[in-house]
Amino acid sequence: MQLVSPLKIIDSHFHVWDLQEQTLDWLNASDDVATLRRSFSIEELVDEYRKVPDVALEGLIHIEADTTDSSVEDHKILTLMEQVPALIGSVTHKRLTETISVASDFVGVREVLHNSDIPRGRCLQDSFLQGLEALADQNTVFEAVIREEELSDLFRACATVPKANVVLNHCGNVSRLDDQYIQAIESLAALPNVYCKISGLPADQPQFSQKVLGLLESTFSREKLLYASNWPVVKLNSNVQENLELLRSFFGDDADVFSHNAQRVYKLKG
DSSP states (O other): OOOOOOEEEEEEEEEOOOOOTTOOOOGSOOOOGGGGGGGGGGHHHHHHHHTTTTEEEEEEEEEEOOOHHHEEEEEHHHHHHHOOOTEEEEEEOOOOOOOOOTTTTTTEEOOBBBBBSSTTTGGGEEEEEEEEHHHHTTTTTTEBBOGGGGGHHHHHHHHHSSSSSSEEOGGGTTTTOOHHHHHHHHHHSSSSTOOOOOOOTTTTOHHHHHHHHHHHHHOOGGGGGEEEBTTGGGGOOOOHHHHHHHHHHTTOOHHIIIIIHHHHHOOOOO
């Protein structure tokens, strides 16, 4: 009897926070996220992966969680990286400017672009484009979380700074497969240094999710797609195991999607 090797996974997108030490204003902005109004630890996530059959967690990449004080978050995560072997990378929060500088402790930078207080077209402002170029010069990834209707603006920004490595978060926050979304995804995917995280898809809408995955596979190709759980936000309508089952039903146990692409994009030691 031949034993089947477990699927090796690098989760390229998760968050943790401690509400005794950190403030996340967005948690109180809507009752839709009421279930997230508690602290979440990395041990909880590791435990969730232990419960998933035929999976071996190889690594986790923490993404900034839009806290009011990113320095507190950075200190917390860098301390955790010394204590938790599974935590192999961290993306910090910074506003992009010409003078942006990123410590070598971090594998990437995220400036949140989808909040209601962020002006439309922020990613086309000179300061943003100059910051994107500075990140490219520092060989640092930019994480793009942006409103669905501004994906075409993100394309223009990425095309203006083609040497920048950009990772689109949450399938571009897709809510519908209309022409505007499809055209924007096709344009972004055509740029060699733009990648996409497959997260945020509704587990209770499998047909819609499969169509989105089909579009992403045909445009980005499997070589530019990264598995991401978006834990604990995924708990709003699913969980780690259900999310994995959805993605494995489409991609099988594709090593590129589930680990190799993350290693390559974030230049992780493997």
